[in-house]
Amino acid sequence: MTGLLYALASLGAFALVAGLILAIAQKAFHIEGDPMVDKIDALLPQTQCGQCGYPGCKPYATAVAAGEEEVNHCVPGGERTMLQIADLMGVEPKTVEQEAAAPRLAFVREDECIGCTLCIKACPVDAIIGAPKQYHTIIADHCTGCELCVEPCPVDCIDMVTKPELLEHWSWPLPDTKRSQLAHERREQHAGHV
Amino acid sequence: MSLIMLSSPHAHGGDSIRMMMFTVILALLPASLFSVYLFGWLSVLIIVTCMLTALLTEAACLKLMQRPLSALLDNSAALTGLFLALTLPATTPWWMAVVGSIFAIVLGKQVYGGLGHNIFNPALSARVILLISFPLNMTTWIIPMSIHMGAVTPTVNLYDFSQCLTLFFGGVNALPAVIAQGLDAISMASPLGQVKTQATLGVPVGQALAAYHYNVLDAFLGFEAGSIGETSALALLIGGIFLLARHSITWHIPFAYLGTVALLSAIFSSIAPDQFTPPMFHLFAGGLMLCAFFMATDPVSSPVTPNGQIVFGIGCGIITWSIRSFGGYPEGAMFSVLLMNCAVPLIDHYFRPRVYGHAKEKGDS
Amino acid sequence: MPAMFRNIAQRLGMMAHSFPGGVHPDQHKLTGASPIEVCELAPVHILPMKQHIGAPCSPLVTVGDKVLRGQKIAKSEGYVSVPVHAPTSGTVVKIEEHPIAHPSGMGMASIFIETDGDDAVDQTLEPITDWQNTDPAVLRERARMCGLAGLGGAVFPTFIKLVRDKRFPIETVILNGVECEPYLTSDHRLMAEYADEILTGLHMIRHMVGASSSLIAIEDNKPEAIAAMREALANAGDLDNVRVVVLPTRYPQGGEKQLIYSLTGLEIPAGKLPMHIGIVCQNVATTKALHDAILLGKPLSERVVTLSGDALPDPANLLVRIGTPVRRLFARQGLDDFIGLQIVHGGPMMGERLKGPDIPVVKSTNGLLALGSDAMSAAHTVEQPCIRCGHCSEACPVSLVPNLLADQCRSDQFEKAEDYQLFDCIECGCCSYVCPSNIPLVHYFRYGKGQIALGRREQAFAEASRTRSESRDARIEREKAEKAARRSRVRKTHPPKADANQSSPPAKAADATANSGATADSTPEEKQ
Known part of the structure; x- marks a missing residue:
């Protein structure tokens, strides 16, 4: 019985100390996060096209940040932008309705x-x-x-x-090997299903 | 190949996976031949069974994964089979060799995505699975035949094919009683096992080794009990030097590994000679040579950068020596390699060489 | 650790400096003993508007213009750029896009000159015979005017390197006669046949940058060139601080960074140039061209090209006018049928594979190779999984970890790739050359670099668009505020009239809001 008490007491004390350390650490290393709006806005392509139904990129970013809007409405940004925003917001990716x-x-x-x-x-x-x-x-x-x-x-x-297409802006495509194709397909799949 | 985009270089040195693997198989030839000399047909049976099973398993996996069977020709499965065979005791029954080989290919390699993707050395992981599952079989050693033949028991002849075949496929009970008894008579502990058992009884190292008739030269040449391919440090050294000369491996891992073991044992055995075994004993005992030159240098599961390889070798050395000196198992070489395998991605990340034109401290913090 | 031992050995003078990694590809120097032949003029010369690293040129001539050899036909736009000159006399027949030696197969605006056969020379540039007493700045301008760019293959405008800068005094001039690429022998022959000119060129460079010592680096597989340069040195007599350094053959020793390390043990810090550590490095062909530009007043209009390859019947070193069609050169050496062959512009390790032989010789053309399909397919066979053998890390002359980098590029982990210093890759091809799995590592790196550059461009464009959009919103806001202010002022000064005219200003205001869209309305919210 005393063994049990010792165990409980020591574990409890340990938990208390660990909790205190965590609490202090949180206070000491608190990072002032950038406002979500700016982070999302930075991911958007800034075409200001309004295809998302908002008058510009920033208003759309504001709506997404407020959780009022889905992440998949940016048409020019395409899937990549959608995935980046979803990742940033920590929400489920959605399919992009329109092909860029x-x-x-x-x-x-x-x-x-x-x-x-x-x-x-x-x-x-x-x-x-x-x-x-x-x-x-x-x-x-x-x-x-x-x-x-x-x-x-x-x-x-x-x-x-x-x-x-500009010569200076031309860039090498992935090598045309089976392996790189496979990697590419897998990436696409991954992007589509997560 | 007409209009596909091809980047330079438009020349190739001619190295291939197949040749690299074949070189390693070639380097294992001295050890394999010596094992046949020591353990006769038993050794041949184990090696052939392991290699065949490994190849068949690989073929089945490739088929299941819908990959071209031509990958069998890269020699990697055959090499895994051979590796596993050389770490097994001579009295391993056929089913254990088969199960081990299947483990090696399926769980050691293919579940990770096939060649190049496995974290652990496939042969060593199979060996550890076998050791943990069948501890008795995996630690039963027999006295190498060629030296003690006749002197101890005239009934057992490992150069007799039918006798070996019966033992390998039927087990001890399938043998005539006389031979089974003879076999029992020639079974003995490995030097490492002897030291470990005696140590638990409180016998000083020197006495334990003396009682065992331990002889450094015999250990170096390979006339001692042990797994079929691990006994001869000399044969493995020849293979290792061949690999170094062919540039299949670099000196970093074996040097760091053996050096660390030697250094640690030298320090501790000079401080407490009754408790710790001397360096020469460590170097030539158990699977250390095989692990240092062949297992730890397995390209897939070892670091790619020279600095990383040195760290990897030192890590292997410390763990091997620690397990041998303090652990529950007499031998720690294979565990050390497997444990260090886990750390490889981390080592690769932190021990990248300094890139040209970048200051030293810029590496990564 | 090995680096440490090497370092100590080098400090003690027991060992020559040697850059890490590198490979020893088969030399295939088929034309090492073939003297330079002068190639005949082509009926039409094609001159792309960009033959150097930097900004493209713009044409100075129009269709129908008569031009003379050496006449400037396109002027440079921007600092990092050099003009283009007519390679022979003739008529400009058209200016249009033509394929160039670029992996994309895309074309570039080019001037077509129909040869008149006279080869009349433009005499406007005076030879500068008294260059020892000429202001370096004048010589430097001459190098720029004559269109000099690094003829080793990188074609970086030469005049930029030939500068005196008080902050970075130049101590050493290095002449690069290494020519480490297999097959190529143009620099080799140039040194063997024009040693004196090269030496004079070297002196000009020394005079221009104010260097006190110089090294001429040649690999030990070119004994003829070494002997010729040594003889020229001995004949010149007065040169204590010039040395011919014979280096053991190893690829990519001709790379500027590797060569400097081999000779001096110094590294160029990332993002810096050799001049920042007091070194100027020039290729021997460029040095010869500098000599011609200053002493003879000849702009760059010809160069030595090695035509070689296992599929070429008659390999040779040719002195070719820039703009000569490549198909013509191959035909001259007995190759007309290109079916099943691969044409490479440059050496096999770093050269570009061409989609066809219909491109002109440009300033960077140090070699043209016709390779049989055997050699090509050996280099570009099926990619197998990486077995992490580490041979690529060993071969990498800048100490990268190519196999990890390739994985990152393949899976689009570009941030990680940048962290692993992808942009320090010099694309020398050593990693691909040694890879037992035939992984096209360099290709992956090029893909990665391209994608990162694309991402940066997009990012910069988005950033600019955002700024423009924000300033537009601010402007609209300001205009609205001004309008409102004006209205209230009007209302204050003319209170009775306001009632009568009420209907019109608000209507206008509403109009403006409609025009500028809802953007203006949402601005206040954003600021929060």
Whole structure:
């Protein structure tokens, strides 16, 4: 009987000490976490396209952080972004409803442009330059391909063109061996099912 | 190969897994032949059974996993079988060899994903499973035939194929009573076992060894009781040097491993000679040589970086010596290698070499 | 530990410095004894707008223009860039995209010059004969104007290295005549035949950077070149601080970092250049080109190319005009049918495999190989699982752990790969060369580097977009506030009128809100 008491007492004391250490450690090494909104926002592709139903990337990030919105609504970000957000939020990944299209750019057919500035107002990243009654031009380096300028144009002179592939931006694909393919498939599966 | 993207280099040195494995098998030839000399047909039967079973199991696994059977040709399964065989006692019955080989391939290797993915050395894990499951069989040694033949018992002849076949497949009870008794008469403890048992009785090391008629030269040459491929330090050393010369292994692991064992035993046996055995005893006893040159250097389950290999070898040495000196089992070499196998990913991470152009401390903290 | 022993031995002078790792591939130096032949002019020369590391050039000529040999036809854009010159006289017939020696098989804007056969030379650049007394800055500008870029294969603009910087005084000039790639012999022949010019070039470099000593590094498999350089040195007489250093043959000794280590025992800190440790390293072919540029006023318009390979009937070293089509060179050496062959631009260890022979010779073309399918398939056979033998770690000249890196790249663990110093990989190919499992390690590293670069680009783009979007929101907010302020001011100053005009300003305001979308409305929330 006393053996049992000793055991209980010593274990209890040990637990108490360990608990105290943990409590002190938590206070001492407390890390002020970055606000979730910024973390999610950093993962989003910043196209500001509104395809998620929110007026921009930050509002969507705010909604996701507040738990009001699912993690799978970012279309340009695709599966990768969804997985990263899900991982960050610690929630179950969802399937992405829409396939992300190849990156595209808006292009103004300048001889048809009437200079109405409507597209300039619509552009979320100020990537269109021009003045009233002047041709507008899209700065290709800044265009996120969000397509928000296409709709407002009264004369339909904005095309979405495929982003040209640059030699400097070319990168090696995975080697074409069975093993790397297998690894790739497994990764895809993994991403799809977790 | 027409338009597939191929990166440089467009040249290859010609090394292959098959050749590497074959080199190791070749390096084990001296030890294998010596085991045949010592234990006759029993040794042949064990080696053939283990290698065959390993190959068949590997084939079955590949079939189940829908992988090409050509992987059998990489010699790795045959090598695992041979490794296992050499760590078994001469009196191992056929079913134990078969079960051990299946364990080695299935649980030691294929469940991890096949060649290159196993954490532990497959042959050693099988050997440990056998040792724990069948402790009696795995620690029954017989006096090497060739030296004591006739002197002790004229009835047992390990060079007699039919006798060995009966013993191997039927067990002791299938043998005529005379031979079974003869066999009993030539069974004895291994030097390590002798020291361990005597130590528990409080007999000093020197006396225990004297009672055993221990002789360093015999131990070095291999005329002592033990697993069929482990007895001869000389034969294993020849194989190890062959591997070093062929650049199949580097000196780091064997050197660090043997060095650590030698150093520890030298220090402690000079402090307390009654309690601790001397370095020469350690080096030539049990499976140390086999483990140091062949098991610990198994590429898959050992670290890749030179510094890591040294750490790995030192770790193996400390654990081997500790188990032998303080542990419940007389032999610790295989446990030490398996234990250090667990630490390999960690060792690989922390003992990466210093990359060109980076300051020393930048490694990783 | 072994590194420690080596280090001690080297300090005591018992052992030459030697970089870790490396391999000894079969040499295949088929053309080591073949003198350099002058290759005939091609009917059309094709000049890609980027033949160096750095920014591409833009054409200075238009279709129909007559050009002379050595005339500048494209100007450099940006600092890390050098111009392109016409290789012979003729007419610009078109400017369009043409395939270049790039693994993607993508093309690059190129100037096509139809040869007129006169080979008339542009004489605008004066030879600088009194270079000893010329300001180094003038010589440096000459090197830039003449389009010099490292001819060893890396094609880094030469003038950038030839600089005097008070913070980094240069002590040693190293001439790289190592040529460690199998098959290639262009530098070897150049040293054997143009030793004097190379030596003069070396002096020019010394004059330009103010170095007091120099080393000429040659591997011991080129006795002819060693003898020629030594003889040139002996003839010159006045050179105490120039030494020919014979190094034991080992790949990749010709790599700048490895060579510097072999010669001096010094390492270039990560992210730094050799000049930061007081060293300038130049390839012998570049040095010869520098000599021609300064002393003869000749811009870079030709180079020595080794044509070799087990499938080439007649291997040779050719002095080729830049822009010559590769197909023509192979035809000259007796190879017309490329079926079943692999064409490699550069050496077998680091060269690029070409999709076809329809590319021009560029500044980086030190060799062109035609390899039979046997050699190729031996190098690119089925990838087997890694057995962790560690041969790659042993062979790696920068002490990486290639097998772990390859695993990380294969499974897209790029952060980890960066932590394992993926970007220190020099892609020399030693790891793939020794791998018994035939894992295309270098390919995995290139994939990994590409993906990381892509990720960084995307990250930077997203960052820029965010900034633009935020500043736009702020602007809209500000405009709205200003408008509101103006309205309230108007209301204060003209209280009676306000009632009458009430209907119009709010309508405008509502309009503005609609235009800028809900973005503006949500801004206050975000700030919290």
